[in-house]
Amino acid sequence: MRLIHRDKIVFEQAREIEPWLGLDKPAFFVEYSSVDWGEYLVHEAAGKPVVERIEEGNMHHSGRRRVYAEGFPFGYPWRSGVRYFPRAETPGGLFSVFPAKTRELPQPVDLLKRLDAYTLAAISPDETSFAYVDSMEAPTFILVVDANGERRDPIPIPRVQLPPRPGPAINPYERVWSWFNATYTWQRDSNGKWSAKTVAPAERAAANPVEEIFLSDRTGYRSCFTAADAYCLTSWHQASSAEVAKEEPGDAAQPLVYAPSIPIKAFGANAKLLVYQRSFWRNSGYLLYTDATPAQVVAQYVQRLERRKIPYVRSDQCPGSDNGSVDCNALLKSRLNITRRYDDWLIRKLRNAGPGATMFVLPDLVISFSTSEQGSTAILTVYRGDLARAE
Structure with missing residues (x-):
């Protein structure tokens, strides 16, 4: 494609040109590749074309690569004169014009590689805080970060x-x-910091909120455990490095670990630590450490499932296949109406549960029970969401 200004060629062979609509004066996005690839914004000042580079170099194989969707090769309109440029492994930035400027969105350093929160959901009224979620299709948490990176x-x-x-x-x-x-409003907390407050009245917490997060995504995640938030449970506190080291000595600096301030039972055992983290792919969920053996905890877990008539499939009860591994296809279909390809992610997880580990598939959760390195029982959320439609 060719871009011409007053009969003079600005770009001779651009791969893509798109006008930025809705501005007071003309501006064009240009994708161009000669010696190296680049994206530009072209507009006029004092009767002359102004060419400003937006992106340069090959970004298709880096964590900073832009996220594109059909029909939007040059970012997504946020408001007049501002576009949102999301990235694969950072929150991206806001690109504004006249003058052209990119404002990189803040990212908490301590959550890198621990939790994926790269999708911009909202900006505070004074534009000093930002709300992120982990998916533009199916979010599972809200994270508020200030411009200075404080979260x-x-x-x-x-x-x-x-x-x-x-x-x-x-x-x-x-x-x-x-x-x-429609769901949240911006409100300052007791420290004067912006937070996202739900518009709807708070749901009543389950009788045992710790157990509930491993029984139902829909009801279990109505509760939260960070004492720093006034709307979460007050019987938990941010775990110290010493508390974390008792269970995970190799990673005592984990940032999202909570410990009970009073003794709390879960599946017949004492709850020791609760960790919020990335789970399968870019899903998120809780990991709980308890002080009983996996066999004892699993027995109690099965009692809860059967008492509430929650259908389930457990990996150690799937029949063996010809090659000696488990085959859970028939049980998934008959009990949960989940039809899987033989080698898809859920089948692989069940087939490769690991020595001594037991996995449970519920309608909206996949939960794993195993023994930790320190001898505790670790209850891990592998996945949460509607498994009948999960890809």
């Missing part, structure tokens, strides 16, 4: 399945932005 603890929520994108002409991020604005 609140993430607030886990039941997995939200947002409506499908209507078509390529519709901004795909509108779904998560509309959902946030």
